[in-house]
Structures are given as C-alpha cells and as structure tokens.
Amino acid sequence: MRYIDYMQLNPFQRFGYNLGKFFKKLPSNLARFFKFLGRAIVGFFVGIGKGIANYGKRFVKGDAGVKLSYLIFGFGNMVKGQVIKGLIFLLLEAAYICYMIFFGWGYMSKFGTLGTVKATTTLDPDGFPVTIPGDNSMLILLYGVVTIVISAVIFVIYIANTKSAYKQYEAKKNGEHIPGFKEEMHQFLDEKFHISLMSIPCLLIGCFTILPLIFMILIAFTSYDNAHLPPGNLFTWVGLENFKDLVSITEGANKASTFVNLAEWTIIWAIFATFSNYILGMIVALMINKKGIKLKALWRTLFVVVVAVPQFVSLLLMNQMLQTNGAINQLLSVITGAHQEIQFLNSTPLMARITVIIVNIWVGIPYTILITSGILMNIPADLYESATIDGAGPVKSFTKITLPYMLFVTTPYLITSFIGNINNFNVIYLLTNGGPSTEQFYQAGWTDILVTWLFKLTMNNQDYNLAAAVGILVFIVCATLSLITFNATKSAKDEEAFS
Amino acid sequence: MIKSYKLRRGLANTFIYILLAVLGIIWVSPLAYLVIQSFNTGKEQIPQTLLPMAYGFDNYIALFTNIGSLNFPRWYLNTFVVACFSCVISTISVLMVAYAFSRLRFKSRKKFINVGMILGMFPGFMTMIAIYYLLKAMGLTQTLVALVICYSAGAGLGFQISKGFFDTIPRALDEAATIDGANKNQIFWKIILPMSKPIVVYTVLTSFIGPWTDFILAKIIMGDARDNYTVAIGLQQMVSLEFKTRYFKQFLSGSVLVAVPVTILFLKMQSYYVEGVTAGGVKG
Numbered sequence: 001m002r003y004i005d006y007m008q009l010n011p012f013q014r015f016g017y018n019l020g021k022f023f024k025k026l027p028s029n030l031a032r033f034f035k036f037l038g039r040a041i042v043g044f045f046v047g048i049g050k051g052i053a054n055y056g057k058r059f060v061k062g063d064a065g066v067k068l069s070y071l072i073f074g075f076g077n078m079v080k081g082q083v084i085k086g087l088i089f090l091l092l093e094a095a096y097i098c099y100m101i102f103f104g105w106g107y108m109s110k111f112g113t114l115g116t117v118k119a120t121t122t123l124d125p126d127g128f129p130v131t132i133p134g135d136n137s138m139l140i141l142l143y144g145v146v147t148i149v150i151s152a153v154i155f156v157i158y159i160a161n162t163k164s165a166y167k168q169y170e171a172k173k174n175g176e177h178i179p180g181f182k183e184e185m186h187q188f189l190d191e192k193f194h195i196s197l198m199s200i201p202c203l204l205i206g207c208f209t210i211l212p213l214i215f216m217i218l219i220a221f222t223s224y225d226n227a228h229l230p231p232g233n234l235f236t237w238v239g240l241e242n243f244k245d246l247v248s249i250t251e252g253a254n255k256a257s258t259f260v261n262l263a264e265w266t267i268i269w270a271i272f273a274t275f276s277n278y279i280l281g282m283i284v285a286l287m288i289n290k291k292g293i294k295l296k297a298l299w300r301t302l303f304v305v306v307v308a309v310p311q312f313v314s315l316l317l318m319n320q321m322l323q324t325n326g327a328i329n330q331l332l333s334v335i336t337g338a339h340q341e342i343q344f345l346n347s348t349p350l351m352a353r354i355t356v357i358i359v360n361i362w363v364g365i366p367y368t369i370l371i372t373s374g375i376l377m378n379i380p381a382d383l384y385e386s387a388t389i390d391g392a393g394p395v396k397s398f399t400k401i402t403l404p405y406m407l408f409v410t411t412p413y414l415i416t417s418f419i420g421n422i423n424n425f426n427v428i429y430l431l432t433n434g435g436p437s438t439e440q441f442y443q444a445g446w447t448d449i450l451v452t453w454l455f456k457l458t459m460n461n462q463d464y465n466l467a468a469a470v471g472i473l474v475f476i477v478c479a480t481l482s483l484i485t486f487n488a489t490k491s492a493k494d495e496e497a498f499s
Numbered sequence: 500m501i502k503s504y505k506l507r508r509g510l511a512n513t514f515i516y517i518l519l520a521v522l523g524i525i526w527v528s529p530l531a532y533l534v535i536q537s538f539n540t541g542k543e544q545i546p547q548t549l550l551p552m553a554y555g556f557d558n559y560i561a562l563f564t565n566i567g568s569l570n571f572p573r574w575y576l577n578t579f580v581v582a583c584f585s586c587v588i589s590t591i592s593v594l595m596v597a598y599a600f601s602r603l604r605f606k607s608r609k610k611f612i613n614v615g616m617i618l619g620m621f622p623g624f625m626t627m628i629a630i631y632y633l634l635k636a637m638g639l640t641q642t643l644v645a646l647v648i649c650y651s652a653g654a655g656l657g658f659q660i661s662k663g664f665f666d667t668i669p670r671a672l673d674e675a676a677t678i679d680g681a682n683k684n685q686i687f688w689k690i691i692l693p694m695s696k697p698i699v700v701y702t703v704l705t706s707f708i709g710p711w712t713d714f715i716l717a718k719i720i721m722g723d724a725r726d727n728y729t730v731a732i733g734l735q736q737m738v739s740l741e742f743k744t745r746y747f748k749q750f751l752s753g754s755v756l757v758a759v760p761v762t763i764l765f766l767k768m769q770s771y772y773v774e775g776v777t778a779g780g781v782k783g
Contacts, residue, residue, distance in 0.1 A: 138632065142636070189682050193683035198596060204654075207633075207652065212627075212628075213618070293515060302527055303523070308766055309758045310757060312714045312731045313533075314529070316738055318529065319738075320738060321529060321532070330548065425715060
C-alpha cells in the first residue's frame with residue numbers, strides 16, 4: 001500500500017492494516033532475530049580471532065620496548081617517556097601477582113573440586129575438643145569467582161597495555177607527538193569522558209550485581225543444600241542434577257511436583273493479576289475520564305493514594321484486616337448481624353488464592369488508572385462518535401474500540417506487568433506468607449509462587465542450589481518475554497528521533 | 500430526541516457518579532481505617548470495633564516514649580540516614596550512566612546498553628544471598644553501610660528513564676557549546692544538568708523513597724539486629740506473632756508516620772512515574 005492510500009484510511013482501518021502487517025511480518029521478524037543471533041555469535045568468534053591476530057602482529061612488528069611490555073606491564077610506555085602511565089600499569093601487575101600468590105591461587109587451585117578436606121574435631125591433650133578447619137566450599141566458590149573476575153579485568157588491562165605500548169612506538173616512528181600524563185588525563189574530561197562517567201557505576205555493578213549473579217548461577221550446578229552446609233560439610237559440582245530434580249516427577253511431596261504445581265499457580269496468578277487489573281482499571285479510568293464527569297482530579301487522587309502508600313504498609317494492613325478477628329470480619333458481622341469468623345487466608349487453598357487475587361485488584365487497579373488515563377484520552381473521539389451513530393452501546397464501544405486500541409498501544413506495559421506479577425514477591429509474602437501451609441509441597445504453601453518459594457528455600461531451608469536453579473528458570477522465562485517486548489517497542493530504534 | 504439523549508446521558512452520568520463513589524469508598528476505606536484506628540485509645544490492643552470508642556494521640560506518644568525491644572524512633576532515623584546516602588549515590592550514578600549512553604558516542608555503547616537491560620531481568624533477590632556473603636566477607640553485614648551499598652550499587656542499571664529524557668534534548672546545544680570551546684565535562688555540568696531539573700528531581704525522589712518501602716533486602720541483611728532495622732522490617736516485626744498483642748496499635752500509628760511523607764512525595768512526582776513506566780511503549 002502506498003503512503004497516500006494509507007493516509008486516506010480512517011483510523012480504525014489503519015489500525016487493522018497495522019495489525020495485519022504485524023502478523024504478516026512476524027515470521028520474517030523471527031527469522032531476522034535468529035539470523036541476528038547467529039551473526040552475533042559468529043561475530044564474537046571472529047572478534048576473538050582478530051584480537052589474537054592483532055596481539056601477535058603487535059609483538060612481531062614492535063620494537064624491544066613493545067616486546068618487553070608483553071611481560072612487564074607499562075615498559076613500552078616508560079621507555080617512550082610516559083613514565084606515570086607506565087608505572088600505573090606496572091603497579092597493577094605487581095598488585096595482581098601479589099594477590100594471586102598470597103590469596104587468589106589458594107582458592108583457584110581448589111575451584112575444580114570445591115575442597116576435599118572436611119573439618120574434623122579432635123581432642124587436645126587436656127581433653128578439650130579442637131576443631132581443625134578444613135576446606136570451606138562456599139568460600140572457595142565465592143573467592144574463586146572473585147579471582148576469575150579480577151583476572152579477567154587484569155587481562156583487559158594487559159591487552160590495553162600492549163596496545164598502548166604499540167601506539168607510542170608507532171607515534172615515535174612516525175615522528176608524532178607523544179602525549180604527556182597531563183594531556184592524557186585531560187582527555188578523560190573530553191573524548192574519553194564516557195570512561196570517567198561509567199567507570200564507578202560499572203565497578204559497583206560489577207561487584208554487587210554481576211559477581212553475585214555469576215556466583216548464584218554456579219551454585220545451581222553444585223550440591224549446596226541443607227545436607228552439605230559449609231563449614232562443617234563440603235559440597236561439589238553436580239552438573240545438571242538440580243534441574244533434573246525439578247522436572248523428574250515421582251509420587252509424593254518432592255521437589256518436582258512442588259515445582260510443577262507452583263509454576264502452574266504462578267502462571268495462573270500472573271494471568272489473573274495482570275488482566276483483572278488491566279481491564280477493571282481501564283474501565284474505572286474510562287469512567288473517570290468520561291465527558292461530563294466532574295471532579296476528575298478528586299476521583300483520580302482517591303485511587304492514586306493507594307499506589308502512593310508504601311506497599312508493605314498496605315499489604316501488612318490488609319493481612320491484619322483479613323484475620324479472623326480483623327476489620328473485614330467485624331464489618332461482615334455488622335452487616336449480617338451475626339458474628340462472623342471467616343478464615344480468608346488460612347482455610348482452603350481456593351479461598352486463599354481468590355483472596356490474594358482480589359486484594360491484588362485493590363493494590364493494582366490504581367496503577368492501571370495512573371498509566372492508562374493519558375493514553376485513553378488520546379483515542380480519537382471521532383471513533384466513538386461514529387460508533388454511537390452506528391448504534392453501538394458503551395459495552396460494544398469498549399470491546400470493539402477501546403480494548404483493541406489499548407492492547408495495541410500498551411502491549412509493552414502489559415508484558416512488563418506480567419513479568420512483574422511473576423516476580424510479585426511483596427503481595428504473596430506479606431499477605432499470606434505462602435499459606436495455607438501444606439505437607440503436599442516441599443517447603444511451600446498453597447499460595448506460594450516461584451519467587452517466594454525461592455526465598456523460602458534459601459532463608460528457611462538453605463537449599464541454595466535448588467533456589468538458584470529455580471531462579472535461572474524464572475529468569476529465562478522473564479528474559480525471553482522482555483526481549484520480545486523490547487524488540488517490539490519503537491523507542492529502541494528511534495532513540496535519536498528528537499535530537 | 501435531543502431531550503431523551505440528554506436524559507439518557509444524565510442517567511448514565513449519575514450511575515457513574517454512584518459507582519465511582521462506591522469504588523472510591525472501597526479503595527480508600529482500608530487506609531481510612533488505618534488512620535482512624537491509629538488514634539484509638541481504647542484498652543484492647545487489637546481493635547474489636549470498626550470505629551474507636553475514644554480518640555487521642557496515645558499510640559503516637561507510646562511509639563516515641565515506650566521504647567522496649569522495638570525502637571521505632573531509631574528505625575525512623577536509620578531509614579532516613581540510609582535514604583539520604585543512597586539517594587545521593589544512586590542519583591549521581593544514574594545520571595552519569597544515562598548521560599554517557601544518551602549523549603556520548605563510543606565503541607560498544609549498544610552492547611553496554613543491552614547487557615544492562617539483561618542484567619535488570621534477573622529476579623532481584625537471586626543475588627541477595629551472594630551479596631550477603633560478600634558483605635559478610637567485608638565484615639559489613641547487619642550494618643547500615645551494607646544497606647546503602649545494596650540500594651545504590653545497582654542504581655546505574657536504572658538508566659532507561661533518564662536516558663529517554665536526555666535523548667530529547669537537542670544535540671545542537673552540545674554542538675554549539677563545543678564550538679564555544681567547552682569540553683564534554685563542562686557540557687554535562689553546565690548545560691545538560693541545569694536543563695534536566697525534572698528528571699533530576701524524579702531520580703532523587705525515587706531513590707529516596709526506595710529504602711522506605713524496600714522490605715526483602717533489608718530483612719536479609721539485618722537478620723536479628725533489631726537496632727539497625729529500617730521502618731519496613733520494624734513494622735513487620737510489630738505485627739509478628741511475638742509482638743502483635745502488645746504493639747498492634749503502635750504498628751498502625753507507625754505506618755501512618757511512614758506512609759504520610761512517602762505518599763506526599765509520590766503524589767508530587769506521579770506524572771514522572773507515568774512517563775517512566777510508559778516510556779518506549781507509547782512513543783511513535
């Protein structure tokens with residue numbers, strides 16, 4: 001279709017046309033995604049190959065100074081007059097060697113087995129028990145990861161050092177000016193300003209996000225559960241054993257059946273929580289924004305206040321109100337005239353689950369109102385007018401105009417909130433703490449979702465390996481969903497539209 | 500015809516008013532219950548009636564004077580201090596990262612952005628156990644410093660919203676400044692930051708509110724060190740089985756004291772919040 005034809009369509013036809021185009025293009029988009037993935041992998045290996053080739057080339061072409069800097073960091077810079085820069089390189093090398101000798105290597109050498117010597121207790125000559133410390137698998141794993149990360153950083157610095165040495169060598173050969181230390185520092189405020197801006201945040205993220213993440217991912221492949229707790233016991237690598245535990249279903253209250261049950265409930269929960277909030281919230285937002293309704297700000301504030309109150313306050317309050325002697329039962333007693341003691345959270349699984357979803361509606365609808373109000377007002381009014389003329393009532397307008405339009409515009413938000421609900425720790429933990437409890441599940445109650453199970457596994461039962469495996473599986477689901485969303489949003493492609 | 504249309508619309512609007520009023524009451528009543536009961540001076544700790552028999556400030560006074568094992572003023576101060584420090588650190592690192600990604604062009608910028616996105620997708624507390632042991636190795640567990648580190652260390656990953664804002668500032672400004680001899684450092688501090696007041700305010704407010712509302716991380720790090728609790732775990736402690744019969748009404752008044760400032764801050768920045776959540780989805 002040509003642009004001029006497209007412009008002549010009414011908004012509704014445009015929407016249909018775009019929707020059709022989206023689905024028509026879906027297979028080719030998917031194909032492009034995988035092609036891109038393949039290219040990225042190939043590109044990665046080509047990059048490594050090129051890196052090695054350049055590394056060799058620099059060594060062969062460079063002079064003695066460059067060659068020596070392959071062993072002694074910063075040597076090439078020092079002989080070319082960049083003494084301070086060279087010294088910094090050298091200092092880093094010395095620090096790394098010291099670290100490896102006195103600390104890192106001891107842990108690295110045991111990384112393959114995670115320790116072989118158990119702590120033992122013997123009696124000393126006076127008859128008092130003495131503990132001879134053995135290997136601590138947890139610390140070996142943790143410091144092993146730390147050492148690997150540090151080594152990777154040093155490797156990058158090492159390559160930078162050879163590059164820098166070769167660059168100064170070429171500059172000297174061609175008779176160019178070799179910048180002094182002050183000049184180079186000045187570059188960090190201008191051409192290399194991104195390095196000055198990013199280094200501290202990257203360091204923090206590396207220490208407190210990436211490093212722990214690697215550690216936890218590795219734990220999923222070990223036997224670090226409550227039967228193998230350091231320092232008394234050792235744990236070791238077990239490969240994919242934990243993932244097998246999660247999917248091999250046998251009779252009884254085991255890990256696999258718990259996992260399957262909780263995964264099922266997690267998905268049911270996420271679907272109900274997302275769509276109930278989305279649709280009901282939109283209806284309320286429509287009512288508030290309807291033409292002729294006054295006091296719009298007041299109505300909106302009434303709902304938004306619920307968003308503003310910290311979630312733990314509102315959820316703890318709700319938990320208390322839903323107790324047998326809580327406010328809801330008191331209210332019911334007043335209304336019915338008879339004493340009521342309904343157990344909302346601790347009787348049957350179904351009752352608890354429905355209560356959780358309803359309370360979540362109370363928590364969640366205001367978010368939807370907050371977010372959709374602006375978008376709802378952008379729906380062209382002529383759509384509704386023509387629908388009314390054609391005899392459509394409010395329900396029909398909603399299902400045929402509002403919902404399709406909103407679904408199209410807010411799909412990314414919908415998927416984000418779906419992921420948010422899969423990870424919705426607060427509502428479940430603070431409201432029911434997973435209850436009602438049951439013997440059928442391994443360390444979980446009827447309303448536990450996967451992330452609260454993960455939390456309980458680590459905090460109450462110390463099954464770190466299982467928790468890490470669950471975490472990885474949840475991550476894979478969420479990451480796939482987010483990647484699809486991100487690819488679908490336009491802002492990723494149009495980031496320079498305004499500049 | 501026109502008359503009946505008007506009548507129908509009037510009826511529909513009345514119906515909507517009634518519905519909105521009912522819904523509004525349902526939505527606000529739990530919070531109203533919280534506020535009203537926090538002034539309850541009746542004898543029983545757990546209120547047995549929907550409305551208190553007598554009103555007074557007793558619960559609030561008890562919160563600050565009756566300090567046994569649950570030290571609410573201390574928690575309030577803790578949370579405030581943690582919030583201030585992590586607010587400063589996270590605001591600076593978010594703005595720095597966002598500016599670098601938005602205005603500066605360097606090798607592997609896109610790769611960094613993608614890695615940042617993927618890191619943000621891991622369930623947050625998957626890493627908490629590892630962070631706990633790292634902090635333990637540093638001798639920092641059960642301290643407020645650990646909390647500040649945890650709240651602000653990963654802040655750089657939340658660059659998306661600020662980056663979106665910086666993207667909308669015309670590049671011509673940078674170019675003009677460069678011609679006038681400013682380096683990128685000066686452009687950042689003297690041109691972009693003064694122009695970005697709304698997003699700076701938003702970042703400051705969100706990172707300030709964070710510690711007041713976070714629950715899990717504080718619980719994992721603090722364990723049983725009750726003196727270093729933040730308000731969130733402290734208040735949860737008040738309604739735990741151990742303390743509920745003695746502290747329930749103080750829990751209510753404490754919740755009010757936490758909720759009021761956070762609510763006011765949130766209402767101030769709600770429009771930014773909406774922009775942040777819908778960023779990306781609506782554009783284009």
